[in-house]
Amino acid sequence: MxxxxxxxxxxxxxxxxxxxxxxxxxxxxxxDLKAYDELVRRYQERIYATIYHMTANHEDTNxxxxxxxxxxxTALKSxxxxxxxxxxxxxxxxxxxxxxxKQRRNKHHLSLNDMDFNAEHDPDLxxxxxxxxxxxxxxxxxxxxxxxEALLKLSEPHxxxxxLHDVQGVSHEEIxxxxxxxxxxxxxxxxxxxxxxxxxxAEYLKS
Amino acid sequence: xxETNNNFSELKRLLKLxxxxxxxxxxxxxxxxxxxxRIRAGESGGTQTILEQYGSGSVxxxxxxxxxxxxxxxxxxxxxxxxxxxxxxxxxxxxxGTSVADETIVAPTVPGDSSSMIAQTGLLPxxxxxxxxxxxxxxxxxxxxxxxxxxQQNPLFQTVGFMQPAQ
Numbered sequence: 001m002x003x004x005x006x007x008x009x010x011x012x013x014x015x016x017x018x019x020x021x022x023x024x025x026x027x028x029x030x031x032d033l034k035a036y037d038e039l040v041r042r043y044q045e046r047i048y049a050t051i052y053h054m055t056a057n058h059e060d061t062n063x064x065x066x067x068x069x070x071x072x073x074t075a076l077k078s079x080x081x082x083x084x085x086x087x088x089x090x091x092x093x094x095x096x097x098x099x100x101x102k103q104r105r106n107k108h109h110l111s112l113n114d115m116d117f118n119a120e121h122d123p124d125l126x127x128x129x130x131x132x133x134x135x136x137x138x139x140x141x142x143x144x145x146x147x148x149e150a151l152l153k154l155s156e157p158h159x160x161x162x163x164l165h166d167v168q169g170v171s172h173e174e175i176x177x178x179x180x181x182x183x184x185x186x187x188x189x190x191x192x193x194x195x196x197x198x199x200x201x202a203e204y205l206k207s
Numbered sequence: 208x209x210e211t212n213n214n215f216s217e218l219k220r221l222l223k224l225x226x227x228x229x230x231x232x233x234x235x236x237x238x239x240x241x242x243x244x245r246i247r248a249g250e251s252g253g254t255q256t257i258l259e260q261y262g263s264g265s266v267x268x269x270x271x272x273x274x275x276x277x278x279x280x281x282x283x284x285x286x287x288x289x290x291x292x293x294x295x296x297x298x299x300x301x302x303x304g305t306s307v308a309d310e311t312i313v314a315p316t317v318p319g320d321s322s323s324m325i326a327q328t329g330l331l332p333x334x335x336x337x338x339x340x341x342x343x344x345x346x347x348x349x350x351x352x353x354x355x356x357x358x359q360q361n362p363l364f365q366t367v368g369f370m371q372p373a374q
Contacts (some may be wrong), residue, residue, distance in 0.1 A: 070249070128221055
């Protein structure tokens with residue numbers, strides 16, 4: 001018995017979603033906004049997360065993230081391809097965020113995002129919260145606020161290495177490339193930042 | 208040192224909380240569109256004249272694109288419209304600037320026309336003289352006028368017309 005199988009869907013190689021980063025960048029440099037749209041979609045979450053963890057303010061993050069992508073587009077002609085487009089974009093976002101925070105030194109306004117559903121079930125977070133406390137969800141919000149306040153006490157360079165490494169899992173080498181410093185500087189900043197945070201959050205870190 | 212390492216472990220676990228912070232639902236569905244809209248708005252506003260900008264597409268489409276890219280402009284636009292409306296209402300409610308004396312003095316003149324000369328001087332002949340003066344501007348009189356049944360009517364004002372008798 002012959003059966004007709006449905007033709008397999010062949011992904012369109014010319015679709016921006018299937019193109020390599022280098023090809024997307026080449027198209028975007030010629031003014032192809034569909035290609036750039038795809039680049040934005042690929043990196044928007046990581047860029048947003050880095051900026052948000054630095055500012056603890058969703059509205060500021062939205063503005064800075066958009067401006068970072070816009071600046072990257074207008075500066076595409078100057079992108080020489082020495083590093084990956086993502087690293088180059090990351091550097092733009094990091095510099096823009098640090099400059100923004102320096103201008104607003106000590107004038108922080110928290111506008112924290114909600115936590116997703118999985119936060120209450122994360123074993124690491126559950127282990128930190130005392131099982132004698134009846135309202136775990138309140139404790140999570142309190143922890144979130146205290147953690148963000150502690151991070152904002154760090155200087156921008158120290159906060160950045162903690163955000164990139166301990167929150168986003170970026171390697172020391174990549175952090176060094178993004179920040180334009182050597183790996184030793186990254187490690188020493190990370191150690192100092194962790195010590196500072198440990199002091200600010202001692203109450204919540206008792207085992 | 209081991210205590211420090213142990214605490215750093217707990218610190219790292221606490222920092223994992225940051226990974227659970229997420230923007231509002233649907234945020235990333237709109238983000239790239241907002242970026243592209245702002246890029247397009249920046250491109251068209253920087254290099255084209257107004258005619259070039261709006262000639263090839265509908266004005267409404269361009270406006271909507273700009274509003275979508277910069278929502279704050281909507282508030283400013285609405286405020287400007289309200290202010291213009293208010294100014295228009297205030298100007299429309301202003302009373303007309305002309306007066307009775309002005310109506311008398313500015314009656315059109317014709318060379319050799321005695322009625323026009325009288326109109327220019329502001330002096331009107333008595334009503335029983337038989338002399339009437341033509342005028343393009345109606346004269347509003349505040350004097351009491353005799354009514355149909357002999358009673359004096361004293362309207363606030365009424366239009367009085369004068370006709371020059373045929374000579």
